[in-house]
Amino acid sequence: MRHNGRVSIEFSDRIRRIPSYPVADGYSLPDDVAMLASNESPDPPLRQVVEAASRALAGVNRYPDPSNATLKRALSHRYGVPASRIAVGNGSCDILLAAGEALLEPGAEVVYAWPSFSVYPHLAAASGARAITVALDDEDRHDLAAMAEEITVATRLVIVCNPNNPTSTALPFAAIAAFAARVPRHVALIVDEAYCEFSLLDDPDTTLDLLDRHPNLVLLRTFSKVYGLCGLRVGFALCGSEDFPRAVDQVRQPFFCNAAAQAAAVEALKHQDAVAERVERAIVARVEIDAGLSALGIEPAESQANFCWFDLPADSDEAEVVKGLAERGVLVRAGTALGRAGALRVTYGTPAQNVRFLDALGEVL
Numbered sequence: 246m247r248h249n250g251r252v253s254i255e256f257s258d259r260i261r262r263i264p265s266y267p268v269a270d271g272y273s274l275p276d277d278v279a280m281l282a283s284n285e286s287p288d289p290p291l292r293q294v295v296e297a298a299s300r301a302l303a304g305v306n307r308y309p310d311p312s313n314a315t316l317k318r319a320l321s322h323r324y325g326v327p328a329s330r331i332a333v334g335n336g337s338c339d340i341l342l343a344a345g346e347a348l349l350e351p352g353a354e355v356v357y358a359w360p361s362f363s364v365y366p367h368l369a370a371a372s373g374a375r376a377i378t379v380a381l382d383d384e385d386r387h388d389l390a391a392m393a394e395e396i397t398v399a400t401r402l403v404i405v406c407n408p409n410n411p412t413s414t415a416l417p418f419a420a421i422a423a424f425a426a427r428v429p430r431h432v433a434l435i436v437d438e439a440y441c442e443f444s445l446l447d448d449p450d451t452t453l454d455l456l457d458r459h460p461n462l463v464l465l466r467t468f469s470k471v472y473g474l475c476g477l478r479v480g481f482a483l484c485g486s487e488d489f490p491r492a493v494d495q496v497r498q499p500f501f502c503n504a505a506a507q508a509a510a511v512e513a514l515k516h517q518d519a520v521a522e523r524v525e526r527a528i529v530a531r532v533e534i535d536a537g538l539s540a541l542g543i544e545p546a547e548s549q550a551n552f553c554w555f556d557l558p559a560d561s562d563e564a565e566v567v568k569g570l571a572e573r574g575v576l577v578r579a580g581t582a583l584g585r586a587g588a589l590r591v592t593y594g595t596p597a598q599n600v601r602f603l604d605a606l607g608e609v610l
């Protein structure tokens with residue numbers, strides 16, 4: 246291929262198909278910027294978690310345990326799923342991408358809602374499979390009836406994001422259970438529960454009961470959100486059978502989860518009280534931000550996550566609003582990059598950051 250008069254490297258067809266992940270800005274900005282663009286936890290990691298990761302650093306002349314045995318044992322103990330039915334990943338994205346590689350190929354189909362998590366389109370693009378996207382309902386929630394209609398003989402994978410990123414909405418357990426019962430046994434069903442701890446609809450452990458009924462079910466979870474460890478990259482999948490962990494391990498390099506990450510995750514699991522406190526703070530933030538938005542005449546979607554999603558007033562310009570907020574030290578995500586123009590996704594921050602966001606939005610509008 247000729248490019249600016251010179252011959253450039255010829256890449257595979259997949260490279261032309263794979264969309265670039267819409268990364269957030271702000272990683273090199275000063276500390277006083279309110280980073281509300283990536284659904285991270287505003288709280289620093291616990292001292293004990295940092296200490297556990299530091300201790301692991303002393304042994305990094307050795308490769309990390311490729312079987313993630315200690316972490317799987319700890320996850321098994323916490324979630325009541327046998328270690329052999331647990332997959333660990335370099336973030337839950339790693340497991341998603343591996344699932345795409347293990348399940349999809351040209352001629353196969355993957356069904357998911359849209360707008361939903363920006364990584365899902367990558368799976369079909371990378372494998373040559375067909376992506377079947379199903380519009381959310383009027384309340385920005387998954388339309389599971391419409392999704393069930395899209396399952397065909399070609400379907401290999403169905404993904405339900407609950408709560409959904411970027412719209413923050415969730416469906417109750419009963420709807421997920423009824424949908425799982427409709428998905429044929431040979432089709433993998435991933436319920437991406439990255440934000441499930443923040444949902445007030447059900448106890449986040451309720452879906453675990455479905456695993457014994459549905460060998461094709463995968464509950465995808467992460468240490469990045471409520472556990473506050475996204476900088477270390479650890480995710481996990483709780484599965485209805487041993488087939489899924491085996492397949493995703495087969496397609497990945499052996500040492501995908503580093504030693505500091507494994508140690509930190511094991512320690513973080515011991516501090517469920519801190520998890521509960523983070524959830525409580527997120528829910529306080531939800532109430533305050535909902536009230537602040539409502540005072541500005543904005544009605545956000547019904548959030549069950551650690552972020553909100555709302556349409557801007559019709560007379561405002563999304564890019565201008567995002568720019569105006571950034572000029573006031575508040576970074577948020579524009580809806581265009583996430584699947585809907587004219588919307589914003591804003592992560593709940595510390596109480597001070599939330600006030601700063603609401604004040605800045607009031608000024609910009």
Ligand SMILES: Cc1ncc(COP(=O)(O)O)c(C=O)c1O
Binds near residue numbers: 283284362437478
């Ligand atoms: C719905 C959803 N799933 C998965 C992830 C991936 O998280 P990680 O790879 O950090 O575990 C995210 C991150 O934003 C997400 O929003």
